[in-house]
Amino acid sequence: MEQHVATAKDNRLTYYVLRRKGMRNMRLRVNDKGQAVVSCSSRVPLERINAFVIKNADWLISELSKIKSEGVLEERKYLTCEKYLFAGKEYMLVVIEGEREYVGTVGDNLALVVKDKNDFERKRKLVDNWYKNKAKELFAERFEYCVNNYREIFPDNYKLSIRQMKARWGTCIINKKTVVLNFKLVYADVRYLDYVIMHELCHFYHKNHDASFYGMLARFIPDYKALRKGLTSYYIRYSHL
DSSP: OEEEEEEETTEEEEEEEEEOTTOOSOEEEEOTTSOEEEEEOTTSOHHHHHHHHHHTHHHHHHHHHHHHHHOOOOOOOOOTTOEEEETTEEEEEEEEEOSSOEEEEETTEEEEEESOTTOHHHHHHHHHHHHHHHHHHHHHHHHHHHHHHTTTTOOSOOEEEEEOOSSOSEEEEGGGTEEEEEGGGGGSOHHHHHHHHHHHHHTTTOSSSSHHHHHHHHHHOTTHHHHHHHHHHHHHHHTTO
8 A cells, every 4th residue: 555644733644545446436444553544546646635634634633543542452362351342332251161162142241151261262263153143143134124114215135245344344236136244343333234234225226426325325324424434433443353
């Protein structure tokens, strides 16, 4: 990625440019390393990118400040008292030795029963499988809810797919009538999950992010702008997990 510096309000803002072929709009985000990244088409001149960063300087400074004050969560060690997020709620991990292995929420705790408390790989596998199963269950439930709630507008038999994605919360395959969701949405509150689902469903009517697209999205998710910004904090804290 290209590295550049913009100056805004007496702040030197270091940012990186990730050029993607065919990308129509510019997108500014803060990645899991605390770096500001602008994704854009290979044809966008640097002057325009720099102006875009300066225009969004207030937001960027605020997000970078949050990282500095809160920090990014450390890699999981699967030890008692670690914090784990599911559907917007934090749970404290409690590791217990037992013959019948199990992972599940109990009140505010995430119970992990494993035969050997010192077996890191086994603990990792058990927790990962729990997250995968919960994602399938939760995503399917919210997807069905969103489609059925507006069945007169989305009458087709849409499909759902879940993937690990680095730079997108969701995408859609129009010719296959498939919505693809980023697995990491399993950490976010269902409000954000519904927002991403409706965002992708709107693309079956409007391919580009133009006024017509956002007008349609606003009918279903009036506060979509706030939700879009809120997702950034989830990305910063949990994208590395």
